[in-house]
Amino acid sequence: MKGHIIFAGVLALMLLFAGCILEPAEExxxxxxxxxxxxxxxxxxxxxxxxxxxxxxxxxxxxxxxxxxxxxxxxxxxxxxxxxxxxxxxxxxxxxxxxxxxxxxxxxNSLVLIVPKGNPLKISSVTDLKNANVTKIAIGNPETAPVGKYTKESLLKMELWDNLEPKVVYGENVRQVLTYLETGDVDAGFVYMTDAKIAKENTIDVITTVPTVTEIxxxxxxxxxxxxxxxxxxxxxxxxxxxxxxxxxxxxxxxx
Incomplete structure (x- = not known):
């Protein structure tokens, strides 16, 4: 009888130990x-x-x-x-x-100028955005979206900001800017190269890389x-x- 008790105790300890091993670590x-x-x-x-x-x-x-x-x-x-x-x-x-x-x-990352597929307004440079037929330019909100801050800094350095600001359509983030271009709601926009790479197929053209004042x-x-x-x-x-x-x-x- 005593042997049975000892065996039962050992078995219980083995099961308890096994349970500890099998119990998954806390997530x-x-x-x-x-x-x-x-x-x-x-x-x-x-x-x-x-x-x-x-x-x-x-x-x-x-x-x-x-x-x-x-x-x-x-x-x-x-x-x-x-x-x-x-x-x-x-x-x-x-x-x-x-x-x-x-x-x-x-x-x-790097900053690029993009336009709707086919480049209907024949934009070939950032300077072309001054043309009268360009009326809507999408950039990120400089106050909250870094892509907008990088864009504004670049346009200021190129002495284009004052001319282009009346045409600016703000996006809350870079993905909203990209969407404006994918849907053709604006004439041009500034996004990261990485965002241009994941744009919906046959919706945009990349015109040029834009030098930035601050490294991205x-x-x-x-x-x-x-x-x-x-x-x-x-x-x-x-x-x-x-x-x-x-x-x-x-x-x-x-x-x-």
Whole structure:
């Protein structure tokens, strides 16, 4: 009888130990807020990241970098912020809203002038936008969308802004500008090269690359209020991994 009791106790311990081994590790969820121009690349990166890190689930939140920064300032539960402009991360850093020394540059981009397919107004340069037959030019809102800030800086340097401003149609983010061109609602517009590459087939033509005053870089940072800083850092590291770089390159970004 005593042997049966000992055996039952050992069996119970074995089952308990087995249960501990088989119990899945706790799942952690992180929220990544990212610039609209990163939509396709980050969607693919999320898929690969979750395959390689099965206990971390990623929720993606896309929008204009300035709007996303304002969400963080308002206390939104964000773990990682990837911006299309260094200025928005710098603002958060100065307000002590980012984890110290967490900022990293992970990609670069370029600005291009695009027109509806077939180029009906025969635009061949940025200067041609002054022509009287050009009446609607789409750019991002410079206050919230970095693509708009880059565009306005360039037009100011070329001494074209005062002439072109009355023709400007603002988009809340770069994807809205691209949509204006895809649907033919405007005569021309300024988007990132990466957005031009993913435009709907046979909807736009790229006219020229536009020199920018400020280099178009994409910084990422960890938000200091995050409860999942370890997992957030794993995601940031993944952006700079070979897999992350490969995906970014596939969508036309430049990586180091």
């Amino acid at each position: 952690t969820k992180i929220t990544v807020s990212a610039a609209s121009s990163l939509t396709e690349a980050f969607t693919d990166i999320k898929t690969e990241f979750e395959k390689d890190n099965q206990n971390i689930k990623v929720t993606l939140n896309f929008g204009a970098s300035g709007s996303l920064r304002q969400q963080v300032e308002a206390g939104a539960p964000v773990d990682v912020f990837a911006s299309a402009s260094e200025s928005h991360v710098n603002i958060l850093e100065k307000a002590n809203l980012t984890l110290k020394d967490s900022k990293a540059i992970f990609a670069k 870089i994409y910084p990422v940072c960890i938000i200091d209020s995050s409860n999942n800083k370890k997992e957030a850092q794993i995601f940031v590291n993944y952006l700079k991994s070979e897999t992350g770089k490969r995906i970014l390159l596939n969508y036309g970004f430049t990586v180091n």
